[in-house]
Each structure stands twice: as C-alpha cells, then as structure tokens.
Amino acid sequence: MFETTSINKKNITQQKLVRIGLGTMTGILILPVALILGTLIYKGAPMISFEFLFTGPTKGMTAGGIFPALLGTVLLVLVALLASVPLGVAAAIYLSEYAPDNWFTRSINLAIINLAGVPSIVHALFGVGAFVIFFGFGTSILAASLTLAIMTLPVVIVATRESLQAVPMSFREACWNMGATRWQTIRRVVLPNAVTGILTGVILEVSRTAGETAPIMFTGAAFFLPLLPQGVLDQTMALSLHLFVVSTQVPNMPEQLPFGVALVLISMVLLMNSLSIALRMYLRGKKKW
C-alpha cells in the first residue's frame, strides 16, 4: 500500500530535476556578484591605505589618493538628500494620507512611476537645461545634486508611501474617532510607525545616488580639479566619474588604481545597503501590533 509505483517514481525524478535546475539558476545569479566583489577585493585591496583615502591624486592622476573624489561624492549625496527627502516625504504623505482617489491623483502616481523609468542620461540633459542654464547655477555641486535629487525622488516617494500604507488603518480610525485631525494623526501615530520604511528608502536612495555617473558628468562633476570645492556653486570631483576617468581616459595608469577606486565606491554602496537592512531588522524587531 505504501510502496512506490512507477508513476510516482517518475514524479520524484521530475521533482529532483526541477530542484537541481532551479538551484543551478540561482547559483548562476550569485556568480557575477561574487566575481565582481572577488576581483575588486583581490586587485583593489592592496591599494587601500590612509594615504589613498585622504590625499589628492598626483602625477596626472596616476598616483596619490582619491580624497577630492570621495569628498565630492559625499557632498553630492548630502545636497541631493537635502533636496529630495523633504520633497519626497511631503509628496508621499500627501498622496497617501490626503489625496482623494481620482484621475488627478492617479496621473500623479503614473508620473512618479514614469519618472523612475527615465534613463539617467535624460535626467542629465534635463539637469543641464534646467539647473545649469535656466536657473544659472552653472556646472556646480548644486546643479548636479538637484539633478540627482530629481532622479531619485521616485525611490523616496514610493518607499515612503508604501511604509505609510503599511500602518494599519485601524490606528488612523482610532485617532480620528477621538477627534484627532488628520495632521495630528499623521504626526503622532502614522509617521512614528512608518519611519523605518522611510529611512530604508532614504538609504537606498543614498546608495543609488553615490554610484550614478551620467547625471553628474555634465552638471557638476569635473575630470580633475586641483582644489577642493569651496561651496555648492563650485564644481567637484566624484568617485563614479573618477573611476571612469582613471579606467579609460588616462594613459600609463597603474593597473591596480582603478580597482582601488571601484572598491571604495562599491564599499560605500554596500555599507549603505547593509545599514538599511540592519536598521530595518532592528526596528521591525521592536514594533509589534
């Protein structure tokens, strides 16, 4: 009664094959990530030193460090965040908590999705037209950061809106029924419970912003600058563009230098992503409902 029959033998074989097949696919997926990281660490790690991180490039960029580029990336990201986080969070709160469900709201949502799909080079050209020329910021940190901000705005809006909508409706109803206004409800109950998701979105934005090249190369990032930027209207060097430059544009480049730059850049991004995951796990562990 419990012996295998020929039919279920076939099923069992099939099941094993499917399992192996799917497992292999997943393995292939991991392979490029492992290869990239492995190569970068193997070839780039010897480059990393205090001097590499905290001094400027010398000898036509074939020696010295990457400090101006590192600082530039941090500045670009910070200014971009200052612009996009308040705007994105405010828009998401409006869309999630106030906006009526009508064609206008739906078209705003559609616009946000489309904004996320616009290629970065198009954002770059928009940045040139709008910030560099029309607003007259010139090629500067401000223009580049605003371009980055617009490009990453959808990430902030979508992440914020999703975390707002994850707050149970019953909390809002409880507040409204005690006579709380919408804003009191949002400030005292909805936002404190949504803050994890919002932070995660912001950090993801940071990691994306840090790695972008196209939007900044016409709007504010420079090939090489002898001086550090003195304000947001100055140009700056940036890690991503620096990587492109040292890998392809400079003759007689020591082989390991670009790997070092790439390793620093990818470490920044991975660090941010891990931070975001850790934060999410920590805060999720704390809340229960």
Add this chain to the structure above:
Amino acid sequence: MNNTTGSQDAGLAIHTEKLNLWYGTFQALFDVDLKIKQGIITSMIGPSGCGKSTFLRSVNRINERLGYVRITGAIDVMGENIYAPGVELVQVRKQIGMVFQRPNPLPISIRENVLFGHRIHNAATKTSKSEADDIVEGALKTVLLWDKVKDRLDTKATGLSLEEQQKLCIARLLPVKPGVLLMDEPCSALDPKGTEAVEELIWELRGQYTILIVTHNMAQARRASEECIFMLMGKVVEHSDTGKMFVTPENKETSDYIEGRYG
C-alpha cells in the same frame, strides 16, 4: 440637512428624524426616527445588514469618510444638529466616543493611550505630570483596569490581552468627557470571560454616559441594556424597554428574530 429635529428635549441624547442613508445607490436606512434617552444603555439588535452599524456610524459622522455616502433627515445629539454647517467634526468626535469591534489601541504605551485624546484636545496647554497621572488613574479605575496595569503603564498597549485592550479603548475616550459612547459589537472579538468583564464594565458606566451598543448577541442585549431597538432591512421595527421587548415583543418580526427564527 440644516434643520434640527425641532425638539429640544433635554432628556434625549440622540434624536433622529426621517434619517435616510444611501451607499451610492443602495439605501441602507429608511426614515429612521429614534429617540434615545440620555444616561441609559440602549442596545441595537437585528440581523446582519439591517443598518444598525450604519446608524451607529452616522451618529459620529464617520460614515462620511466614504465619499459615496449620502444622508437626508436630521440627527440631533444632545439637542444639536451634528450635520449643521457650522459643526466642527473634531468636536463631534470628542463628544461622541466610539468603541470598535476589534480593540484598536495605538501602538504606544498604556499611559499614552489614555492621554492621547486629552493631549490632542489640549494641544495648546501643557499638562503637568501630576495632572496626567490623575487622568490616567481615573480613567483606568473607571474601566476596572487600574489594578491590573498600574505597574506597567509604560509598556506597549498592544501587549495587553484583547479584553484589556478593549477596556483601554473605552478608558481612552473618557478623559475628554464625551456625552455619548457608541459601541460597535464591542465584545465580539473577546472570549466569554472577556465578554463578561466588558459587559460588566459597560453596566458600570450606566448613568454617567449615554451608551448605544450594537450587538449580534441577543443575550448580551438582554443582560446589558435598558432599552432595545430592533432593526430590520434598514428600518426600525421596535424600540422599547429591553425587559418588555424580550418578554412581550409587539411585532411578529421582533419575536421571530428574538426566538432565533432568522438572523
């Protein structure tokens, strides 16, 4: 909707005249005329979909959040038309507290849950620590929860048992001194012991608040209310003294429902 029912009877907490309500094209309430007395417990019974929850929800105007709800007729609460143009929703909800089927404490401490209403309605003035302590103690004592939670007021309210959560949800309405408490099947998420405890509490509150309680549980209506309203298909069939309704109902539908022939 600008006219009041005209009567200024001080003994009435809720007075509706010719109240009709539509969800889109579906009419949920038909010419509901009700006079609910102040300071007593009134229960509403009837089969699912008879409009009792809809009625309850129009008394604190929470139905309006759904854009497709339309109302005609008048609802006066404590002599004032709550649908009059100058009426502030915040004040309506402050005066008319609501308890839901599923306890919905906020994910903050027990203490802050009790103080929540007080804080939002007194946002401009600072409440001293001792004043806040008094409010918390008073409200929790009223709902018979003080002895159980007094040593863990700063723990999260969502960690309480369902019965305790429901009591807390009642407690948190009290600091803003509402006149009317609406309860939408307040015990249906609770076990029998919790039900008994919450019913006991509701009975305790009799006299201090006007309580309107929707229930599916006939025994509960009988035990825990003084007057009873029976609704069917969006209409009020009978409204009388609870004891009388359960012993000698006037209508055949009422007696059929009470005896469990449908519903």
